[in-house]
Amino acid sequence: MDGRFGGGLAGSFALHAVAATLLLTWAYVSHAGQSWGQAAATAGAIQATMVSDIPLPPKAPMDENNVLATDNPSPAPVTPAPKTVDVPQPDAIPIPVKPTKPAKLADKATPAPPLHPQPIQIQPNKVQAGEGAGVRIAMSSIQTRAGTASVDVSDTAFGAKFAYYVQEIDQKVASQWYTTMLDPQAAGHRLYVNFEIERDGSVTHIQIAQPSGDTSLDRTGLSAVQHVDNFPPLPEAYNGTHIGVTFYFDPAQHP
């Protein structure tokens, strides 16, 4: 009786093991390549890239340090535990204290005497004080080793008169620059792109003035300028038919 029972049980175990193995193998193989429980075509999470299709500025991030605006409750201030003072041992020898010299203070800087009124420096055509690319054929002023030369005071630089327009250019190109597609080693390189803006704000003559040395930066910077449909029309107070822009892309360092 035991033998028949034992044999049947062993056979039953073996059959069940084989069936279970077959079942698991089939289940694994038939679903190979898919994540469990997800039909990929309908995965509908909110995608960050979609925001660039809708021409609205991105929402400012919440300031975590602002106690009123954050969701995290700030911890209540902890009352410090009362300090216990050690009673000195009766036979302890006091440690001698070194006599210290009074610290030397540097002399207070005397304020510089007031300057005579200086002549107004006419700034060359620059908004950001970065590296100059040498002497450019500028409109109203030119920097030479001998100093700054300028023609007439009314002909001041575009960047000084229409700083808001230059800011618009910065923002529009920056919003089309997909920094997420940059290589990690792009930081430290700088790309210069030249283009012209016509009277109605359309962009022409886009070209890379000076490659940065990093192909991902070249590609993303050039496509950023190309993807701008048009800038605002040139300021009414400006008389020219178009302006030339030298735009640089300087990827930020990532920690």
Added chain:
Amino acid sequence: MDCSTSKSRQPSRPYPFRILAMVVSLAAAFVLLALPVLHALGQDNIFTGTSTGAAATIRLAVADFKPLAADPQTAALKTTFDTTLYADLASAGIFDIVSKSLMPPGTPGAPSEMQLQSYSNAPASASFVAFGSLGMVGSKLIANGFLFDAKNLQYPQVLAKQYSEDPTEDSARQIAHRFADEIILRLGGGTPGIAESKIYYVKISGGGTPNVTKEIWEMDYDGANQHAITHLGTISLSPRISPDSSRLAFSSLGRNGFQIRMYSLLLGRAVNFPEVGGTNISPAWSPDGREIAYSSSRTDTPEIWISDASGNLARRITSFRGGNVSPTYNPKTGAQIAFVSGRTSVPQIYIMNSDGSAVQQMTDGGYATSPSWSPNGQVIAFAWDRKYGPGAPGGQDIYVMEAATKKWIQLTHDGGRCDFPSWSPDGRHIVYANSADGREAHTRIWTMLADGSQRRPLTGPGADMPNWSWK
């Protein structure tokens, strides 16, 4: 940023240094002499750049305008003007408007009275200030508007505009709209403002009763100036304004069933559009204004037909059973049409070329209707009930889907049944119809920014199927 300039210094010998100075000053003289020629070419140069890929909102302070005269008519018009200008700029979606409690005291009326420091310092901390003066001068309403750059103390002026109109409420509102549009054009990255655009919609009278009539009405984009256009006394649906705002196409129930009707806003009367058999609904204009696509069941099942703007030379471009309705053209290219088809037994959104080829399904389930293509041609807004079916909780909301990748975002939540989204010309706003309890007579038209924020109603109950003008 790496600003190192390493100049190599030569040991200064008098002779080469003098040569160098002479050469440089000759070059300078040459350039100075050539400057008038160069200036005539009209080219200025800007050197600027960026280190981040982000844009920021512009902080704009909108000051109350100073009254030019002290009479009560000026005061009333000035109140209308101030509130309209503030509302236009606050709803533009690109500004961070300085709240009224943070504004510095005083109302500057002219550049000479303007103290920019008080606006650029805290608490206002504004980047730009809009101010000016308004009042009756003689028999005309004169408005002087200025936009100043608060960060540029040397050259602050961005805009200086003067408007002169008849002294009515409506013209005070229109002046405010035009000034707001000009500000948005200059500061908003080149996209014109929408303050002068109109919304055409269906007004339901006697809703819920057997005597219900639906007429086509028109209103300003902010809900003001609502007035009727058609007086047909029957059911008129889905108004669609032409791209040049001269003609209005809609579908109306007449003796021969639903037919496409054309109304000329310039002539103030209906113009001819041929009647055909079947049910003809949901007209759509192509972006060049030369063609109209609509759904017609003259061949027994609703298919998409395209005719020219006068209704002639109609040709069929779909041939699927199940009903094909609500075509809408891609306004950027005019080469694609999005439409609703019931060929899979529930209405889904499809895209095809304007000749009917390359049909592509965009939604993958639920009950999807009323597609509307954004002006930049990249996203489609539509109404979708994702949980549709017997026993399902339902809930129809407005979604936007990227046409290229089919990724979508839900814009409205838990507000009741939403339908008929329509994009604004700048692509930043969407107007839609919403009924909180699902009853047709309680449907109102709401507006929101295209990311789902700043939702507010534009009409009272009894308004449906809005359509935003093209400019």
